[in-house]
Amino acid sequence: MADYHLEASWSPVEAGPGRLTLTLFNLSSEPLSGFSLTYRSPTRIADTHVCDGASLTRQVADFHEFLPPEGLSIPPGGRWRFTVEGLADEPKHRTDGIKSACLTLGDGRRVAVGFGDLLLEGGDGGVTPPLLPPGRVEEPFALLPWPLSVGLRAGDLPSVLYPAERTRPEAIKALSLLLALYQRLYSAEAAPFSLAAVKGGRAIRFVTESSIAAFAYELRFSAREIVLSSADAAGRHYGLISLAQLLHGARTDRDAFKFPNFGTIADQPRHGWRGCHLDVAGQFYPVADVMRLIDILAWNKFNIFHWHLTDDEAWRLEIKAYPELTEISAGGGTDERPMSDFNDGAQARISHYRQEDVRRIVAHAASLHVEVVPEIDIPGHSTAALSALADLVDRQEPADSYRSPQGYANNALNPAVEFTYEFLGKVFDEVVALFPGEYVHVGGDEVAEEAWLSSPLCRTLMKRERLAGTAELQSYFLRRIKAMLSERGKKLAGWNEAAHGGGVDRDGTLLMAWEKPETGPELAEDGYDVVMTPGKAYYLDMAQAEAWAEPGASWAGFTPPERTYAYEAELPEALREKMRGVQACIWSGNIASRAHFNRLVFPRLPAIAEAAWTPLTRKDWDRFAAIVRMWPVL
Known part of the structure; x- marks a missing residue:
């Protein structure tokens, strides 16, 4: 825990973009004196301002440096409070406050200062709304972005997908790269691909088809195998991502999503x-x-x-x-x-x-x-x-x-x-x-x-x-x-x-x-x-x-x-x-x-x-909402 903590709050005033109040707490066991306070904040102090209880000695964009009144000493457990009227912009959200802060002590040492969100004086700040509705799917397949054309029928869930016999080395390498990608994104989940045949799995047969557009792919599903056709490595790559997504969704939410055993996907990007x-x-x-x-x-x-x-x-x-x-x-x-x-x-x-x-x-x-x-x-x-x-x-x-x-x-x-x-x-x-x-x-x-x-x-x-x-x-x-x-x-x-x-x-x-x-x-x-x-x-x-x-x-x-x-x-x-x-x-x-x-x-x-x-006519907000909650974040 930091020995010092800075709280910032904002309150509206009749004229101008409001008043900023800053309070530095000394949480250490020693008195604090002979220091300067610096912080970064998108709520910048204007050139013309009034500061009560401190002096702004330097400002460069969102960087601010303040000095306390001469002779100020903050005892252990004490605080120093000052206000500023005259802001460049009115803050709108709690994250418009302090982004980083530190003290420069009399001996030149720089010490970290803890901080919180910008507080709104006289208000509760409202409620952060849910970002997604529950969502619903008419076609029970987890694909995002949604393909150009989908005509699928659900079937049994294979244990894993693997390359068919006599698959060329470059396709096996592409499969291994997608396997590694999935394992990085979903490290706790079972792998969607195996490089070797597995009983209960389904084979992927790779076909090079020159009539398919660049970056496009086609998938044809049957109970025995999946045929992935493409003209280039990028199309093959996107087809493998779609297969990984389908299997991931069917495993993650078995009530909503299935894996296909019949039908086709024909897909290509809308934009380059x-x-x-x-x-x-x-x-x-x-x-x-x-x-x-x-x-x-x-x-x-x-x-x-x-x-x-x-x-x-x-x-x-x-x-x-x-x-x-x-x-x-x-x-x-x-x-x-x-x-x-x-x-x-x-x-x-x-x-x-x-x-x-x-x-x-x-x-x-x-x-x-x-x-x-x-x-x-x-x-x-x-x-x-x-x-x-x-x-x-x-x-x-x-x-x-x-x-x-x-x-x-x-x-x-x-x-x-x-x-x-x-x-x-x-x-x-x-x-x-x-x-x-x-x-x-x-x-x-x-x-x-x-x-x-x-x-x-x-x-x-x-x-x-x-x-x-x-x-x-x-x-x-x-x-x-x-x-x-x-x-x-x-x-x-x-x-x-x-x-x-x-x-x-x-x-x-x-x-x-x-x-x-x-x-x-x-x-x-x-x-x-x-x-x-x-x-x-x-x-x-x-x-x-x-x-x-x-x-x-x-x-x-x-x-x-x-x-x-x-x-x-x-x-x-x-x-x-x-x-x-x-x-x-x-x-x-x-x-x-x-x-x-x-x-x-x-x-x-x-x-x-x-x-x-995805083409505009194929987009669906409710379907997107149902699928994207299963997608990875940083």
């Missing part, structure tokens, strides 16, 4: 890009957690893992040319990250992925037909890189000439600093060696409107290149970045703001539409290939109900699972060829624990999997 994004900058996830998430993606037939490796908070990828990036900025700077992320060890300060870790993760994903798309978020969201490498900064630019939406000052790589391109060239050299996929995602989002306009170097660049404003400066920057990626055999992916100011060459560029529903059609009309990832439906850090007691963020409203499931991220018929697919996004800055992660991400992640795979 079925993605899930994970932000590891706002929250570090150990390698084992990343690999388990990829396992879950494979089980739900996702094929893209978008790995958001850098942001203002941290740079998580080892770059051998610039070890400073992870020596300094993997922890968000030397003093601006009060305590470790929830999955780190108790004293961890720097958390990042070594290149050997990345190779393991990429290979693991590839074995499950999941492509890893790395994101190096530039030019904005670059506080971590700028804090590590001073040569990236135009030293003549005023120190606080613009701020990002998250409150970071001067957080964008400067397009007029030539070292920016030397730096990124070396970063990309190492990135492309680690990630064999088609795309490198380069962000391009949320650059502050006034960014770079006070930079003398940028003013010179604007005059020389006839550029007007921040958006055209970003377009100049991203065009150079696209050329650098093309030289390295990669295509550019980015968020929808990468189209601002003229954007980049549309050929080979993929943009993700997140801001509002009309963004996707606008990008497609402008010639871009598009992945739909709407914040209002597919951002899984958003709360799932309006109640204060529900965890999550609130800037895009609240999104219950049924709304996520029902959402149709489509383009008009004339533009449909520009739509590559859909993607879930897991932003981690507002996720304080594994329990919160699982509450927020599931069952909405499998709901998006069904939107990515």
Whole structure:
């Protein structure tokens, strides 16, 4: 148990976004004096504020540092209470409070501080609603996402499934990979597959059928055997997942679900890009957690893992040319990250992925037909890189000439600093060696409107290149970045703001539409290939109900699972060829624990999997609700 504990509560006031009350409890056996308190919270203090009982000495985005009144000493069992009026935003949920906290003592030691949820003064916080109805199934087969065509009759439950005689080695290897996947996801359950024939089991006969579409499969069931037909390894992989799901459901809930002994499944994905994004900058996830998430993606037939490796908070990828990036900025700077992320060890300060870790993760994903798309978020969201490498900064630019939406000052790589391109060239050299996929995602989002306009170097660049404003400066920057990626055999992916100011060459560029529903059609009309990832439906850090007691963020409203499931991220018929697919996004800055992660991400992640795979006319919310409760979580 921590020797110190911080409680935070919020109360509304007539004018403004309310009052924050913070109380530090000294649970140790010694008096506490000569200290400072630091914490991270999405409820930021505004520039203009009134603080009673303390003084705010430093703030960088969600990082806050307070000093007590001079001479204050908190006795054992005592407390220090202070209030703040003047908040940047009004909190909406209990998770809008403290994310991490610590004390810096007079001798320089940093000591962990315990904390709880943000309390709502004068209210009970409401009730967190159930996320799913009981559900019901008309066809008693556990398949998720639901296939394109199903015509099955239930029969006896086989003890296990095994390869038929004379099965080729590559099919047996594929079966063994799915067996290992299932055992990782359901370690306490009986295996669905055996590599050897078993009495009471049923044989799988593998057929290569060139007339079947890429990534598609067919399953034909009889009491004697199952025939799995596909044209490629991916289709075979998806067919084996369906078999594992069928057997898992029939074993787990024998009253509701059965295994077929007659009939067919004909199946193929609705979209080519079925993605899930994970932000590891706002929250570090150990390698084992990343690999388990990829396992879950494979089980739900996702094929893209978008790995958001850098942001203002941290740079998580080892770059051998610039070890400073992870020596300094993997922890968000030397003093601006009060305590470790929830999955780190108790004293961890720097958390990042070594290149050997990345190779393991990429290979693991590839074995499950999941492509890893790395994101190096530039030019904005670059506080971590700028804090590590001073040569990236135009030293003549005023120190606080613009701020990002998250409150970071001067957080964008400067397009007029030539070292920016030397730096990124070396970063990309190492990135492309680690990630064999088609795309490198380069962000391009949320650059502050006034960014770079006070930079003398940028003013010179604007005059020389006839550029007007921040958006055209970003377009100049991203065009150079696209050329650098093309030289390295990669295509550019980015968020929808990468189209601002003229954007980049549309050929080979993929943009993700997140801001509002009309963004996707606008990008497609402008010639871009598009992945739909709407914040209002597919951002899984958003709360799932309006109640204060529900965890999550609130800037895009609240999104219950049924709304996520029902959402149709489509383009008009004339533009449909520009739509590559859909993607879930897991932003981690507002996720304080594994329990919160699982509450927020599931069952909405499998709901998006069904939107990515299953035609609209085949979707069924009640069937989904009945099946998804058996599906794995982190």
